[in-house]
Amino acid sequence: MTAKKAHLLGFVQHGVNSHATGMWRHPKDKVGWNFARPEYWQHMARTMERGLFDAMFIADELAPYNTHADSSDLTVKFAVQFPTHEPSTIAPIITGATKHLGVGVTLSTAFEHPYSMARRLSSLDHLSGGRIAWNIVSSYSKSEWDAYGAEMSDRGHRYERLEEYMDLCYKLWTSWEPDAIIADKESGIYADPEKVHEVIHDGPFFKSRGRHFVAPSPQGQPVLWQAGSSERGRDFAAKHAEAIFAVLPTVARMREYSADLNSRLVERFGRPKGSVKLIFGVQTVVAETREEAQAKYDRIKACIPPEGALAWMSGHFGLDFSKYDLNEHIQDIEVPGIQGLFESILYARDGEPVTIGEAAIIYAQGMGMPVLVGTPQDIADKLEVFMDDGGADGFMLIATYTPGCFEEFVDLVVPELQRRGRYRTEYSGATLRENLLAN
Numbered sequence: 463m464t465a466k467k468a469h470l471l472g473f474v475q476h477g478v479n480s481h482a483t484g485m486w487r488h489p490k491d492k493v494g495w496n497f498a499r500p501e502y503w504q505h506m507a508r509t510m511e512r513g514l515f516d517a518m519f520i521a522d523e524l525a526p527y528n529t530h531a532d533s534s535d536l537t538v539k540f541a542v543q544f545p546t547h548e549p550s551t552i553a554p555i556i557t558g559a560t561k562h563l564g565v566g567v568t569l570s571t572a573f574e575h576p577y578s579m580a581r582r583l584s585s586l587d588h589l590s591g592g593r594i595a596w597n598i599v600s601s602y603s604k605s606e607w608d609a610y611g612a613e614m615s616d617r618g619h620r621y622e623r624l625e626e627y628m629d630l631c632y633k634l635w636t637s638w639e640p641d642a643i644i645a646d647k648e649s650g651i652y653a654d655p656e657k658v659h660e661v662i663h664d665g666p667f668f669k670s671r672g673r674h675f676v677a678p679s680p681q682g683q684p685v686l687w688q689a690g691s692s693e694r695g696r697d698f699a700a701k702h703a704e705a706i707f708a709v710l711p712t713v714a715r716m717r718e719y720s721a722d723l724n725s726r727l728v729e730r731f732g733r734p735k736g737s738v739k740l741i742f743g744v745q746t747v748v749a750e751t752r753e754e755a756q757a758k759y760d761r762i763k764a765c766i767p768p769e770g771a772l773a774w775m776s777g778h779f780g781l782d783f784s785k786y787d788l789n790e791h792i793q794d795i796e797v798p799g800i801q802g803l804f805e806s807i808l809y810a811r812d813g814e815p816v817t818i819g820e821a822a823i824i825y826a827q828g829m830g831m832p833v834l835v836g837t838p839q840d841i842a843d844k845l846e847v848f849m850d851d852g853g854a855d856g857f858m859l860i861a862t863y864t865p866g867c868f869e870e871f872v873d874l875v876v877p878e879l880q881r882r883g884r885y886r887t888e889y890s891g892a893t894l895r896e897n898l899l900a901n
């Protein structure tokens with residue numbers, strides 16, 4: 463059997479700082495680039511395409527975190543995923559600068575009707591020639607609900623609503639028959655109304671009556687991505703997603719997770735193994751020598767503002783950590799927020815106790831992802847273990863300083879993976895789905 467080849471995604475946000483807190487102040491961050499301008503995104507896109515990445519993954523949340531001390535002051539003060547611009551606006555810039563690279567946009571279902579969501583995603587899929595993915599989220603952060611003037615609903619309710627949301631999206635995406643467009647100038651008939659079916663939906667959460675406003679896009683529907691990690695979230699992901707994201711700090715946790723997801727996939731939802739890619743988060747710090755890589759890593763860690771770290775952790779886990787003693791163990795606490803990411807710090811030291819103060823720094827550095835520091839060979843060695851022993855199909859690379867971290871990965875690690883036969887040497891498909899689902 464030939465060894466599995468890695469899939470790669472660049473994990474970023476449309477903002478001044480992505481997921482590694484404090485990176486905006488790193489001396490190598492965005493030198494000569496403005497994240498709010500197209501040139502920066504064109505360069506990032508071309509770099510990832512040069513490295514044959516499947517896609518750029520644009521994370522998002524809808525408003526600045528305000529869980530810490532019931533305020534968004536520290537979020538604002540330390541640029542904790544702040545400011546963050548709307549994610550789908552850059553998709554056409556990215557796909558316009560490339561031929562193969564896909565874009566995964568995170569779009570929340572919480573405050574948008576499925577009808578307009580389906581329309582927007584079909585439009586983006588057309589504009590990109592079939593290179594759009596949708597990271598389906600339902601707004602886990604209180605700040606998002608506050609900003610939209612709504613009462614936050616519980617997890618069970620959010621997933622129930624999400625099921626119906628998807629149901630209506632699928633109805634819209636499949637409502638046109640393939641030969642619906644006639645476009646006969648002679649007769650003046652553009653489309654056959656018999657073949658553009660009206661969608662009538664009347665459910666507990668949504669009502670809709672209308673035809674999908676966009677003709678079928680190259681992929682028919684966007685590639686579906688999901689990162690739910692609670693019991694309910696894992697089922698939702700196993701049922702709907704084509705790529706699932708997780709942050710798992712050790713190989714043992716990866717193995718457990720992969721076994722769980724694969725069994726849900728096959729046993730509960732009757733989907734073939736391999737029809738969903740398991741993509742794990744990693745943070746890499748690469749250099750030609752180990753000493754150089756370690757020095758780079760130390761410089762990166764020196765950028766983390768401890769207060770900003772606490773504000774971020776409070777936002778993601780839905781708990782006000784300003785009320786806790788920093789020496790308290792994280793293992794003794796239960797959080798209402800993103801369960802899967804909390805587990806990444808619970809197990810950051812193989813289950814050994816971690817204090818809140820330490821957890822904040824681990825988390826702020828890269829969301830609890832395993833950090834690989836070393837030469838291209840060291841990093842490729844670890845990625846191979848994550849694939850072969852941990853069950854990973856690919857990796858989402860969390861940004862440190864940009865665009866440098868992606869340039870370095872593409873220049874140093876990609877050729878090493880290719881030499882080992884563990885990475886593609888060209889794109890094989892025309893659409894994102896074809897590339898992502900290839901072995």
Ligand SMILES: Cc1cc2nc3c(=O)[nH]c(=O)nc-3n(C[C@H](O)[C@H](O)[C@H](O)COP(=O)(O)O)c2cc1C
Nearest residue numbers: 521522568599602689690691692695707800801802
């Ligand atoms: C790797 C990873 C990335 C995520 N990215 C986002 C994101 O960009 N925006 C968001 O609203 N939620 C994001 N989430 C949160 C989940 O998609 C999900 O909404 C959240 O985990 C709550 O669902 P759960 O309770 O089932 O885990 C992410 C989760 C993980 C593990």
